[in-house]
Amino acid sequence: MRWSEAVPTPTPDLSDLLGRWLHARSIARGVPAPVADAGGWRVDTGTPEERRRYVFATPSPAITALAAAVTDPLVPIKLCGTEAMFRSLLPAHWELEAPAYLMVADGTMTGQRPLASGYRLEISREARVHLCQLLAGDGSCAAIARGVEANGAFIFDRVRTEPAHQRRGLGRAMMHALAALRRDERSRFVLAATEAGRGLYEQIGWRVVSPYLTARFTG
Numbered sequence: 001m002r003w004s005e006a007v008p009t010p011t012p013d014l015s016d017l018l019g020r021w022l023h024a025r026s027i028a029r030g031v032p033a034p035v036a037d038a039g040g041w042r043v044d045t046g047t048p049e050e051r052r053r054y055v056f057a058t059p060s061p062a063i064t065a066l067a068a069a070v071t072d073p074l075v076p077i078k079l080c081g082t083e084a085m086f087r088s089l090l091p092a093h094w095e096l097e098a099p100a101y102l103m104v105a106d107g108t109m110t111g112q113r114p115l116a117s118g119y120r121l122e123i124s125r126e127a128r129v130h131l132c133q134l135l136a137g138d139g140s141c142a143a144i145a146r147g148v149e150a151n152g153a154f155i156f157d158r159v160r161t162e163p164a165h166q167r168r169g170l171g172r173a174m175m176h177a178l179a180a181l182r183r184d185e186r187s188r189f190v191l192a193a194t195e196a197g198r199g200l201y202e203q204i205g206w207r208v209v210s211p212y213l214t215a216r217f218t219g
Contacts, residue, residue, distance in 0.1 A: 014080060014210060015057035018102065020153035021190045022055060027128050028148045028157040038062045050074050056081075063089040073217050080210040090215055097214040101198050103206045105179075105189035111204040112176045116168045121177055130181050132174045136165065143170040147178035154182045156191040171200055 022034040022041055034041035040056035040063075055078045056063060067077060067090050077094075079086050080102060087096065115121060115134075119142060122133045128150065134143040142165035146157045156178060161170045179189065192212050193201055202208075 017104070017153075017188065017190065017209065018055065018057045018080060020151050020188070021102070021155055021192070024148045024150040024153050024155040024190075025157060027150055028146050028155065038066050050076065053078060055079075059085045059089060061089075064091070067091055067094055067215070067217070071217055071219070073219070076214050076216045078212065078214050080212055082211060083213060086213050086215060093218050094215045095218050097216060099195065100212045100214070101193045101195075101208045102210050102212045103191055103193050103198070103201055103208050105201075105204075105206045107205075109176060109179055109189070109205045111172060113169050113172065115173050116170065119165075119168075119170065119173075121173065123177060123181070130178060132178050134165075134170050134174060143174055145171075145174040145178060147181060149182055149184065149187050152184075152187055153190050154179070154187040156189070159191070159197065171197075172204055175201075175204060 019034070019041065022043065026033050026043060029045070031043060031045045034043045034055070038054065039060050040054055042052055042054050044052045046052070051072065051074045053076050054066060057080050059079065059081050063077060063079065070077070083096060083099070118137045119134050122135060124131045128148055130147040132145045132147065133141050136142045141162070143161040145159040148155050148157065156175065159171060159174065182189075191201070198208065
């Protein structure tokens with residue numbers, strides 16, 4: 001059984017956690033803050049790849065009504081739940097994408113190691129967004145990640161290591177460097193991970209709260 005097919009662990013504050021993550025993510029991405037809509041949230045992303053998105057913490061009949069009204073592949077619907085739950089709410093011509101996972105780290109992350117030789121760490125800040133980069137010896141960017149602390153959450157966003165620099169602990173190093181910037185110890189560490197990223201994060205103390213699924217109209 002894949003994680004995306006497993007029933008999420010009951011989490012009374014899942015809706016609150018998701019809302020806090022969405023709020024901080026909007027800051028990280030420079031898009032409008034989420035607004036309540038149809039029992040979930042709407043984020044008007046307004047990018048060439050996505051006009052807006054609808055996000056739900058739990059399954060709802062509102063998802064079925066919304067999916068019946070949306071006929072634009074650039075307007076995805078997202079849900080914390082299982083694939084079976086989600087599919088049961090979607091009409092024809094909607095497809096699920098590869099699953100992601102909403103994850104949290106409670107307390108201090110583990111597994112910190114010295115930075116690999118030949119790399120240097122640079123952290124900068126623009127407005128409320130922390131930018132962490134690991135630069136290779138030639139000055140090129142080997143890995144990059146962003147962090148934002150807002151509204152009781154410290155989120156990690158767009159964490160990426162270039163293929164030529166993978167498996168050297170760079171992602172782990174960035175996570176620890178960003179985590180050290182948290183100012184309020186009550187802010188929860190939150191991120192959305194791909195299947196590949198989930199394994200890395202679990203190694204350093206993160207846990208899955210719920211699968212985070214995306215559906216898109218395919219015509």
